[in-house]
Amino acid sequence: MKNLLLSICLLVSFISCGQEHVKTEGNTVTVKEIAPLWPGCESATDHEDCFSKKFLELVKTTYKYPRKENGDFVRGKATIKMHIDEEGVAKIDTIETEEPKIKVALEKMLKELPKMTPGKRAGKSISIKYTIPVQL
Numbered sequence: 001m002k003n004l005l006l007s008i009c010l011l012v013s014f015i016s017c018g019q020e021h022v023k024t025e026g027n028t029v030t031v032k033e034i035a036p037l038w039p040g041c042e043s044a045t046d047h048e049d050c051f052s053k054k055f056l057e058l059v060k061t062t063y064k065y066p067r068k069e070n071g072d073f074v075r076g077k078a079t080i081k082m083h084i085d086e087e088g089v090a091k092i093d094t095i096e097t098e099e100p101k102i103k104v105a106l107e108k109m110l111k112e113l114p115k116m117t118p119g120k121r122a123g124k125s126i127s128i129k130y131t132i133p134v135q136l
Contacts, residue, residue, distance in 0.1 A: 036084040036128055037117035059134065063109045066101035074101045080110070080132040086125040088118040093129075102136060 034047075041050035065073040078097035084090050090113040095103045119128040 031122045033126075033128075034120040036088060036119040039114050039116065042117070055132070058112060059109065062112045063136070064105055065136070066099075066105050074099050075136055076102050078102055078106055078134050078136065080106065080134065081129070082110070082132070083127050083129045084116055084119060085127045086118050088116040088125075090116070106134075 035051065037047055038051045038054040041047055041054065044050035065075075068074055076097060076099045078095055078099075080095050081093040082090055083093060090110070092107065092110050095106050097103050097106075118125040120126060
């Protein structure tokens with residue numbers, strides 16, 4: 001009876017201490033990484049696709065094209081390097097572009113990024129980096 005009780009206690013302790021999204025096979029440990037969730041993407045089947053669509057929607061609705069001295073719109077390419085921290089807050093690392101006015105306009109737009117559900121690895125919140133090329 002003691003052995004049965006001891007076995008059950010050990011089994012329960014191993015199950016309760018197991019990490020979420022961690023798989024062990026032989027000498028290989030696989031840890032699943034979950035991307036940050038944009039608000040409104042919780043019920044989506046493809047979270048990464050929903051994240052991309054919501055980001056593009058943000059660009060379409062909040063990006064204000066800067067103008068040149070002659071009144072023409074400034075267009076060009078930019079690369080946004082950012083990360084979503086452990087709290088779900090988007091932080092901009094760098095914006096690379098040849099047009100300084102585009103950089104200023106992107107900085108204003110990116111202040112509108114919402115707080116997200118942070119990414120996770122093995123059930124723990126982590127910071128996840130993104131590099132996003134944009135053609136404006």
